[in-house]
Structures are given as structure tokens and as C-alpha cells.
Amino acid sequence: MNKLRTPAGVGDIYGKDCLLKAHTTDSIREVCQQFGYGEIQTPAFEYLEVFGDDMSIPSDESIKFIDTSGKVLVLRPDFTTSISRAVASHLSDKPLPLRLWYSGNVYRSGETYKSAKKKEFAQSGVELIGANTPNADAEVIALTITALLRAGLEDFQLELSHSDFLQGIIEDCKLSEDDADTLRSLLDKKFSIGIEEFCDNHAITGTNREILSEISLFFGDCEEVLAKYTHAPLNEKSAAAIADLNSVYNILKAFKMEKYITVDLGQVRSFRYYTGVIFRALTTASAFPICGGGRYNTLGRRFDLDLPATGVAFWIDRISDAICRMENKLDLKTEADAIIFSKEENLSEAYHLASSLRSKGKKVILDVCNLSKEEAQHSAEIRNIRNVYFV
Amino acid sequence: MKYLTIALAKGRLAELSVKILMDLGYDCGEILEKTRKLIFTDEEHKLKFILVKASDVPTYVEYGAADIGIVGRDTILEEGRNIYEMVDLKFGKCRMCVCGPASLKGKLGEHSPLRVASKYTNIAKDYFDSKDMPIELIKLNGSVELAPLTSLSDVIVDIVETGKTLYENGLDVLEEICPLSARIIVNRVSAKMERERITHIVGSMKAKVHLNDSNN
Numbered sequence: 001m002n003k004l005r006t007p008a009g010v011g012d013i014y015g016k017d018c019l020l021k022a023h024t025t026d027s028i029r030e031v032c033q034q035f036g037y038g039e040i041q042t043p044a045f046e047y048l049e050v051f052g053d054d055m056s057i058p059s060d061e062s063i064k065f066i067d068t069s070g071k072v073l074v075l076r077p078d079f080t081t082s083i084s085r086a087v088a089s090h091l092s093d094k095p096l097p098l099r100l101w102y103s104g105n106v107y108r109s110g111e112t113y114k115s116a117k118k119k120e121f122a123q124s125g126v127e128l129i130g131a132n133t134p135n136a137d138a139e140v141i142a143l144t145i146t147a148l149l150r151a152g153l154e155d156f157q158l159e160l161s162h163s164d165f166l167q168g169i170i171e172d173c174k175l176s177e178d179d180a181d182t183l184r185s186l187l188d189k190k191f192s193i194g195i196e197e198f199c200d201n202h203a204i205t206g207t208n209r210e211i212l213s214e215i216s217l218f219f220g221d222c223e224e225v226l227a228k229y230t231h232a233p234l235n236e237k238s239a240a241a242i243a244d245l246n247s248v249y250n251i252l253k254a255f256k257m258e259k260y261i262t263v264d265l266g267q268v269r270s271f272r273y274y275t276g277v278i279f280r281a282l283t284t285a286s287a288f289p290i291c292g293g294g295r296y297n298t299l300g301r302r303f304d305l306d307l308p309a310t311g312v313a314f315w316i317d318r319i320s321d322a323i324c325r326m327e328n329k330l331d332l333k334t335e336a337d338a339i340i341f342s343k344e345e346n347l348s349e350a351y352h353l354a355s356s357l358r359s360k361g362k363k364v365i366l367d368v369c370n371l372s373k374e375e376a377q378h379s380a381e382i383r384n385i386r387n388v389y390f391v
Numbered sequence: 392m393k394y395l396t397i398a399l400a401k402g403r404l405a406e407l408s409v410k411i412l413m414d415l416g417y418d419c420g421e422i423l424e425k426t427r428k429l430i431f432t433d434e435e436h437k438l439k440f441i442l443v444k445a446s447d448v449p450t451y452v453e454y455g456a457a458d459i460g461i462v463g464r465d466t467i468l469e470e471g472r473n474i475y476e477m478v479d480l481k482f483g484k485c486r487m488c489v490c491g492p493a494s495l496k497g498k499l500g501e502h503s504p505l506r507v508a509s510k511y512t513n514i515a516k517d518y519f520d521s522k523d524m525p526i527e528l529i530k531l532n533g534s535v536e537l538a539p540l541t542s543l544s545d546v547i548v549d550i551v552e553t554g555k556t557l558y559e560n561g562l563d564v565l566e567e568i569c570p571l572s573a574r575i576i577v578n579r580v581s582a583k584m585e586r587e588r589i590t591h592i593v594g595s596m597k598a599k600v601h602l603n604d605s606n607n
Contacts, residue, residue: 157583282583283580284584289579
């Protein structure tokens with residue numbers, strides 16, 4: 001086998017791609033810090049039990065290996081679960097709510113991701129733990145919008161939904177867990193013919209039928225959709241979900257962010273642990289959502305931590321890609337600003353010149369190869385460095 | 392205004408789709424002239440039409456290279472892409488079936504594992520998985536009916552339109568997996584970011600085929 005090859009699904013990045021990625025990560029980090037969030041780092045791999053049951057990523061979508069004592073380890077497929085574990089083990093006595101941000105890689109494989117062959121994904125995000133108010137949901141959404149704007153995106157939508165809206169209908173129809181999964185996957189594909197068939201086969205009638213039939217095509221304008229369901233004869237759970245969305249939307253309006261907000265009540269939660277307002281960010285420049293987040297009030301119970309929480313994860317590579325595809329591309333320069341060549345006896349002077357330029361924010365290379373003047377000029381030229389000093 | 396791109400599955404589905412699109416006033420008749428062009432543009436409506444191999448339509452749509460696609464449900468099921476399947480166009484109707492010698496009717500469970508040949512390996516696997524039946528799967532690329540005749544497999548999973556090819560080769564439909572027809576699929580992000588234009592195109596095509604359907 002070729003020694004230079006990397007395994008399928010992972011790869012090297014360098015040069016402009018790294019600068020772009022750093023730009024995205026830095027923009028998000030700055031905004032997280034400005035919102036008063038503190039950093040948390042968790043290990044890249046954990047025991048399988050942390051992610052193990054049906055609450056987060058299906059086990060066949062994670063990358064597993066075995067440690068020397070025979071325990072199964074899993075490369076972190078999701079930050080939120082790791083952070084819940086970390087909070088339960090170290091931070092549960094800290095003043096609430098906790099505001100945490102993170103940045104790192106998640107790893108996923110398996111059939112569901114066959115269309116996205118990548119296995120290593122850079123993610124940044126935040127978790128707001130210990131607050132169960134619409135203000136907390138709105139804060140995380142406002143932070144998301146601010147971070148995307150800071151990174152340089154303009155044309156995007158922040159699409160809201162609520163996991164209890166569908167859950168309420170599913171419970172009202174008394175569907176089994178398997179049937180509920182089938183219905184969720186039909187709604188997720190907006191497969192209206194399939195939804196009608198499903199309703200016929202499960203004798204779903206009345207308001208529930210009406211909503212399921214129309215929901216896959218009735219999305220977009222937040223005021224219109226929420227207004228329609230605010231006065232609809234809904235079951236208790238779905239009605240509470242609409243009330244919840246109304247509260248969050250009104251706060252975002254007060255923040256003057258409504259122009260970024262849309263709604264799709266047929267949006268199916270991407271993680272089973274979501275329990276309330278969920279959202280994702282979409283932009284024309286990316287075929288996949290660039291952020292996803294939501295409320296997960298029960299996830300912590302797995303770690304004996306009963307705290308309501310909400311959060312968001314940013315898909316760094318997709319955001320970088322979207323920025324790269326925009327017309328007014330960022331000016332990312334990989335080359336150094338200056339290069340200094342020196343004679344051996346002038347090395348001290350050369351180093352001081354380099355230091356003084358560097359302290360002014362210039363990117364300066366100090367040659368280490370003792371090149372002749374001719375070789376030096378050629379070297380600067382092929383590196384595309386304009387300012388060349390000879391000391 | 393940004394161009395919206397519609398991917399059409401080369402062949403009969405593209406021809407039928409073009410007729411509907413032309414009836415709705417879109418300028419895409421050029422597709423019916425047998426040229427070597429792959430991209431056609433309707434400047435007035437800012438639409439681009441691309442002709443691609445059927446099995447690639449869901450891929451173009453998933454990755455957003457096309458916003459909308461028109462393709463058979465067999466391809467959608469087989470490719471399993473992350474897309475919205477919004478409208479049944481009601482043409483290109485046929486069935487996905489398990490076929491084999493009539494003597495096997497009702498006796499598929501007796502073979503363990505059952506040897507299944509198909510172009511549609513994902514559909515075959517999902518179907519027999521859902522029935523908890525162990526199978527041995529053999530991927531073929533054409534003339535699938537030959538497989539049971541040459542003892543390559545016990546049965547096949549394939550599209551049945553009239554059943555003529557089957558009957559002429561002494562085979563029969565043993566089980567129906569699902570009905571098939573042409574569908575409109577939509578990229579998940581485009582559906583949101585270009586909601587009004589896409590809803591308009593998709594909605595008017597839906598209305599048109601349902602009108603045609605009720606007139607027949």
C-alpha cells in the first residue's frame with residue numbers, strides 16, 4: 001500500500017484552506033466569547049457507553065476501537081453528549097446557567113453518511129446549560145446568527161421547528177415507536193404521497209390528518225405559519241410547542257433578527273435527544289445545513305444530571321465552503337509579507353529587523369539556508385514575497 | 392435572479408417531463424431534438440435543464456448541482472439520497488417486484504439463504520431485511536431475467552411494466568415490493584432558500600398531471 005495515502009474519509013488541508021478554516025473558527029470563537037461563553041475541551045474518544053443508547057448518534061455511525069483492556073472506545077461523534085458528561089462529572093456545582101463553547105473534530109461513518117463520504121468534521125458550538133426559558137433558546141439562536149454574519153455570510157435562513165409539535169401529534173395518534181419513526185422519515189423527506197398513505201393505513205383523521213397532509217408544503221414565513229397554528233385545535237403538547245415558538249420568535253423580533261428567521265414544523269429532529277425548540281441554518285451556497293441546534297432537556301439524565309439545556313453546532317467546513325463560494329471572497333493571503341536574507345556576520349541585526357517588522361504585525365521569514373543573493377532573489381520570487389531584505 | 396436547475400433523467404421520462412413543462416410555458420422543447428447538448432436554458436424563466444443518467448439525478452439534487460430533479464421512484468429508493476420527494480407525476484407507472492419461476496410462489500422462505508439477483512441491490516436488501524429473510528445478493532447490470540434461467544439465482548428483483556419479458560421467459564411475479572412512477576425531487580436547501588419559485592414550478596406541474604390524470 002502507498003505510504004503517502006490517508007485512510008478514506010480523512011485528509012490533509014493546508015495553505016488557503018487552513019486560513020479560511022481559521023477565519024471561520026476564529027469568527028465563531030470571538031462571538032462565543034463576546035456572548036460570555038467559556039471554553040471547554042473534551043477528549044477525542046470516550047467509552048462507547050457515553051454515546052451508547054438510542055439517545056444520540058446510532059452506534060453504526062460512529063467509529064469504534066478497542067483499548068488494551070478490551071473496552072470499546074468511540075471517536076467522539078457529537079460534542080453535546082460529551083459535554084453533558086463533562087458537566088455532570090466536574091461542573092454541576094458551578095453557578096447556573098453554564099455557558100460553554102467548544103471547537104474540535106467529530107467523527108462519523110456508517111450507511112447514513114455514505115453520501116457524505118467524509119468521516120472527520122470540524123465543529124464549533126456552544127451549550128447553554130441550566131436555563132429553560134425561551135430567552136435561553138433565543139440567546140443561542142441570536143449567537144448563531146451573529147457568528148454567521150461575523151464569518152461573512154449574509155444570505156442565510158435560520159429555520160425553526162419544535163420537536164414537541166410532531167411528538168404531540170404522534171402521541172395523540174397513539175402510534176407505536178416504529179410507526180412514529182416511519183412517519184418521521186416520511187415527513188423528513190416531505191414525501192406527501194407516502195404521508196397520505198400512512199394516514200390512511202393508521203386511520204389518522206381530523207386535525208392531525210389535516211396538519212400532517214399540509215405540513216410538508218406549508219413552511220417558510222414564520223408569522224404566517226405560527227399564526228395559523230396558534231388558533232388551531234391542537235393537542236396540548238403541540239399547542240405548547242407553538243406557544244414556545246411564538247415566545248422565542250417574539251424575543252428574536254425584539255433583537256431585530258426576524259429577517260433571518262423562517263419556520264418548518266415538518267423539520268424532523270436530527271438527534272433523538274432534542275426536546276424543544278430546534279433549528280438549523282441554511283444558505284444557498286451550501287447544499288447541506290451549516291448549523292444545527294436545539295433544546296435537549298433530558299440528555300443529561302443519562303449522567304444523573306437533570307438540567308435543561310440548549311445549544312448549537314456549527315459545521316466549520318460547510319461554512320468555509322459557503323464563504324469561499326460567495327462572490328466577494330475574503331482576501332486570504334498565504335504568502336509572508338517579507339523575507340530577510342543575511343550574511344552570517346549580520347545575523348543579529350537581521351534577527352532584530354525581523355523582530356521589529358513582526359511586532360508591527362508583518363509576517364516575516366528569516367532565511368535559514370545561507371543563500372547567495374541570486375538564489376535568494378529567486379527564492380523570494382517563487383514564494384511570491386514582494387519585500388526582500390538583504391542584511 | 393439566480394438560475395434554477397432542473398435535472399431530467401435521460402430517456403422517456405425526460406420526454407414526458409418536457410411535454411408537461413412546455414404545456415406550462417417553459418422553453419425547453421430543444422431537449423426533444425436529438426442533439427448532443429447536455430444543458431438547455433430558458434432565459435425568460437431563468438431555468439436551466441440538464442440531461443443526466445437516471446441514477447445520477449438524485450446525486451445532482453442532493454449536492455445542489457440541480458435544485459429540482461425528475462426521476463423514477465426506483466432510482467430514488469435505490470440511491471437513498473437525502474432529498475425531498477415532493478410530487479408523484481403519475482407517469483412512467485410500473486412496479487418493483489420479486490420475480491422467478493411460478494413454482495416458487497409462496498415458497499421464498501424455504502430457501503435459506505435465498506439467492507437474489509438484481510440491478511437494485513439496495514431495494515432488494517431493504518425488502519428482504521424488512522421480512523427478516525436471509526439472502527445472498529448478486530449484482531447484475533442488465534438482462535436480469537437470465538439469472539434464474541441459468542441458475543445464477545433463485546429469484547430476481549426488477550421493474551415490471553407489462554410483464555411481457557417475464558412471461559416470455561417462463562417467469563412470474565412472485566411478490567410486489569412497491570408501485571413506481573416518476574417523481575419530482577427537490578434539494579433540501581433550495582426548497583427553503585428558493586421557496587417561492589420552486590413551490591410555483593413544482594405546484595404547477597403537480598396541478599397539470601393531476602388534471603391530465605382526471606381527464607383520462
